[in-house]
Amino acid sequence: MRPKPGIETIQPYQGGKPIEEVQRELGISDIIKLASNENPLSPSPLVMGAIQDAATQVNLYPDGNAYYLKQDLATHVGVPPENLILGNGSNEVLQLVGETYISPGDAVIYSAGAFIVYMLVAKVFGAKSIVTPMCGYTQDVAAMADAITDQTRVIFIANPNNPTGTIVAKTETEKLMARVPDDVLVVFDEAYYEYVDRPDYPQTLPYIHEGRNVIITRTFSKIYGLAGMRIGYGLAKSDIIETMDRVRQPFNCNLVAQAAARAALKDVEHVRRSQEINTIGKTYLYEALNEIGLAYVESEGNFILVHFDRAGDEISDALMRKGVIVRPVAGYGFPKSIRVTIGTPEENERFVKALKAVLADN
Numbered sequence: 001m002r003p004k005p006g007i008e009t010i011q012p013y014q015g016g017k018p019i020e021e022v023q024r025e026l027g028i029s030d031i032i033k034l035a036s037n038e039n040p041l042s043p044s045p046l047v048m049g050a051i052q053d054a055a056t057q058v059n060l061y062p063d064g065n066a067y068y069l070k071q072d073l074a075t076h077v078g079v080p081p082e083n084l085i086l087g088n089g090s091n092e093v094l095q096l097v098g099e100t101y102i103s104p105g106d107a108v109i110y111s112a113g114a115f116i117v118y119m120l121v122a123k124v125f126g127a128k129s130i131v132t133p134m135c136g137y138t139q140d141v142a143a144m145a146d147a148i149t150d151q152t153r154v155i156f157i158a159n160p161n162n163p164t165g166t167i168v169a170k171t172e173t174e175k176l177m178a179r180v181p182d183d184v185l186v187v188f189d190e191a192y193y194e195y196v197d198r199p200d201y202p203q204t205l206p207y208i209h210e211g212r213n214v215i216i217t218r219t220f221s222k223i224y225g226l227a228g229m230r231i232g233y234g235l236a237k238s239d240i241i242e243t244m245d246r247v248r249q250p251f252n253c254n255l256v257a258q259a260a261a262r263a264a265l266k267d268v269e270h271v272r273r274s275q276e277i278n279t280i281g282k283t284y285l286y287e288a289l290n291e292i293g294l295a296y297v298e299s300e301g302n303f304i305l306v307h308f309d310r311a312g313d314e315i316s317d318a319l320m321r322k323g324v325i326v327r328p329v330a331g332y333g334f335p336k337s338i339r340v341t342i343g344t345p346e347e348n349e350r351f352v353k354a355l356k357a358v359l360a361d362n
């Protein structure tokens with residue numbers, strides 16, 4: 001049976017290799033994973049307690065509307081609950097954008113070198129992808145504004161961007177929004193929001209308060225350490241949320257994940273510690289990469305894009321054989337680069353040691 005047009009051209013999404021897969025393939029057991037931008041710390045003790053309590057109820061369906069999690073998120077973010085939608089990770093919220101607002105023949109704008117899911121969403125729903133070039137390693141939102149036509153339906157902006165770690169600053173964001181027509185939806189993908197500490201980082205929530213056609217996506221997968229739970233959320237004005245809820249699958253956020261997310265919001269100290277570990281690790285890795293003489297992109301996330309004079313796939317494979325999993329990013333347009341997640345101090349030191357050995361071997 002033939003799939004609908006465009007599906008056959010899609011390559012399945014490839015995440016960072018799981019530790020178990022590397023163990024099977026290479027027969028080694030001492031492995032660290034720095035490939036998927038996960039929080040290297042264990043989940044909050046509050047989360048672990050909530051998971052244990054919720055596990056006794058998994059014979060029951062979850063609350064399909066996630067009432068209590070929405071109440072907690074509404075207080076945390078500063079919006080009414082009707083401005084929130086929950087997803088099986090923020091990826092599902094991006095998918096819901098496509099299901100709700102993108103039709104065959106529409107145009108979707110996103111940047112080269114941005115999160116690959118934007119391309120997948122456009123293709124799945126038959127839209128034309130308008131891919132604007134980067135300016136250095138940053139998304140060029142002026143080029144995005146120039147690319148808007150009568151067919152434009154959605155603009156995707158990752159802020160910070162994965163895999164470059166760069167941000168679109170407040171001034172550039174304001175200039176873009178001044179040029180976006182009312183019938184175009186702007187999606188700010190803020191999966192790494194909690195890691196950013198730059199004063200020129202734009203706060204996009206006011207656009208929702210102003211009634212603009214904006215969706216903000218955030219996640220519990222990164223700083224909250226719940227990547228395996230698959231839970232994220234979207235913020236938008238109430239009529240957008242109500243429309244997206246019409247296509248959302250029932251019970252899309254499981255019972256344990258909802259309990260874990262509620263507990264994660266309460267543990268402010270765990271978030272602070274995660275930010276601190278990330279800052280310490282970033283500083284250490286910058287110094288080590290400078291010492292080695294490697295170029296990299298300064299990051300506002302919990303990962304660093306590192307450049308080499310040879311294929312990133314080759315570097316990644318060699319590191320994997322030393323028990324260090326990183327992410328090659330040729331699929332993002334960086335064939336001679338890898339993306340490394342910032343880990344614990346011990347993990348960062350092991351990565352640097354393994355990297356020096358790989359470079360010395362060649």
